[in-house]
Amino acid sequence: MPELIQPVRGTQDYYPEEMAVRSWLYAKMREVSEAFGYQEYDGPFLERFDLYAAKSGAEIVEKQSYVFEDRGGERITLRPELTPTLARMVAARQRQLNYPLRWWSFGPFWRYEKPQKGRTREFFQWNIDLIGDDSPEADAELATIAATFLKNVGFKPTETQVLVNNRALMQTELEALGIPSALRSSVFGLIDRKDKLSSDAWQKYGTELGLDATQLMGIEALVGNQDLWKKSESLQRFFEAIAVQGVGEYVHFAPHIIRGLDYYTGTVLEAWDTAGEFRSIFGGGRYDDLVNAVGGDPVPAVGFAVGNVVISLLLEALGHSPAINKAPAPIYVTLFDKHQVPDSLQLATELRAAGLKVTSHLSPDKLPKQFRQADRVGARLVLILGPEEIQNKTVSVKDLGSGDQRVLPRAEAAYYIKHWLEGKKPA
Template sequence: MATKVTIKNLEGTRDFYPDKMRWRNWLFNLCREVSERYGYEEFDGPFLESFELFAAKSGEELVNEQTYTFETKGGDKVAIRPEMTPTLARMVAAKQNELRKPIRWYTIPNIWRHERAQRGRKREFYQYNVDILGVDSIDADAEIMAVVIDIMRAVGLDKQDIKVRVSNRYYLEELLNSLGVDLSLKEQVYRWIDRIEKIKPEAFRANLLEVGLNEQQVEGLEARLRSRDFSGFKPLEEFWEKAKQYGYAELLEFDPSIVRGLLYYTGTVFEVWDATKRFTRAIMGGGRYDNLVNAVGGQPLAGVGIAFSDVVMEEMLTQVGKMPELPRQLDVYVAQYSAAERPESIKVATILREAGLKTELNLLNHDLGKQLKAASACGARFAVILAPEELARGEVNVKNLLTREQFSVPLGKLIATIKA
């Protein structure tokens, strides 16, 4: 006798049952529709990359704490992708001279991060990324934000639900310089600014002092991080002006504490947040990375992009009551009076499918009542019923499962009747 073994899902991973597949497809089909409306093309890359691609470009926490790594049989150290931007940069660098500029690409890869599974965060998730490369001006930053704002609106989120917190790495660099902070310390300072909302104020100050700032510099930095005035800083002024032209400036909020944790960001950085503060982490984030393509072997090429995961979006839509109901949709369920009609049922189902109608064929020897219940349960709009008497006249019965109306139709007019 075989031993029974119960196999459980791995912590932090997800099983996509059909209802979840409908939700994920709905979300990412909207992303595709909006992206392509702006002229972006879909791309994909490998699941595995060289560990060095992420080690030098993505930041200590993501690489050392959250990336799944292993050695191949040949001794190469590889990583399961924890993000997609380094892969994008590597791919662009490989064919940089062949690609038309600007490069407008989007992708929806499966991503893995080794972190504690919690609300809005899983070890395995799908992530929408949209990027534009080859544009030095703020026009690229503004267009990327326009794309994701349109996606937010498409899923039902607007100004009462979301806000976009914006800053700029060069603004922060000027801020540190004005306080007399040694700029060789900036990456360490950025790391703690990025965590300012996750730790207590006294811990924030203590960590900055440990990095090498003095008391006066820490106090000055805290005061400036609370400021909402970016007057005189041209890149942010230009970004706000472009946002007005696109019609989403009312969603923006200047927040100098937004730095993003990844090392490769250079200019504008932005995060989308829940305006009601019920969800306490960013819904999406991104920014400008003008040095990344060059860093992975290509020629200097400006870039800017943003990304969000299906896990965070599902949590956000659920909490604001805008998670869509997505029942299964089927055009036709083919039922038969008895097993004797099965051969004709197969022929009818085949004809319906060839006409582009989503059709399910009854394969179980249930009575007609159970078949019609199954037709309603599976979301079919019509049931086509084959019975001996109607078949002898070259007809089938059609039942509208919404109105409950039933009528006979000649086989030659079945497709036209259902499509009408």
């Protein structure tokens, strides 16, 4: 036997059980997106390297992207995120589009990282964006969508939360502390690490950035101030809109949320499991300068992205995994012996023509084996077409759940079986 070829590191095989979860998530994403009037779109999986240069986080572009040269000598990148593509698409048709745009997408992305729990090199993301509206209500709509999604997949407010902050507010506060704007990006990094570093290490890091003790104390006070949002008119309106839309339990202000990507300009949001045992479930925010950065006129935009990996792990850990539909077909047609092949296939065909989902057993195995197979694939009704039934123009039907068995006239079998599946047993 030849050696088994290993899958590419960091990729995931989706066996039917895993695929069922992915499809279920996709369906939930579609449901929530459409409930808020968003349209599905997609971009190419390959983009020019230049699209990401200086627009995404430096780490993502320089270290984590799959970059290669194609046969024509172009530097091509497997997309590590969707937002630059979205900005490019908007910029390309800027005058033809009706704003605000409400767009969503679900597809694969690639990042060359060290695989760990909740982090793969190939993963799927739901992206949803509202483009052309700079109001706090637009930010709140995205946060509401995020909260609705968490709710719809089964998470309770005690299990997962959407945490929100505003970079503009933080920037104003940092300026009030006398922190120069040149340090803004690195100070955001410092805030991001507040929970991750020990107090001493954090102080030391801050000092190295050039901050004095008063400024560090000021930042600490900021990050600990749960009422800070009240200073921002934008966040006041944001939380008002959140409350009205009934998702206040899920959405909370969190001054330490700042996000790593450079292109965020205002509201930023992340979702976490409240126990803090997993990576962030999703992240996003307002990026008003990005369309301009890829060559379009300035357009305000806000959006977020959800990866499929962490949320799948979390669903499983909290017992919210969807019941997977093992049986694509509730009807199982056995094959009595090789002489009945044409009759059995015809029976299955008739039932399918009547709109039923039917699996045909194709090899003349012993009936016990066929029943076991039917049971394993999760069929509800097993049909037997043997010499007796053919003689009498009937078909025997057994309900695997209850054990009931009836003999039905062949001509009306589809009619009775439909009713049987709906819970009404034939007399």
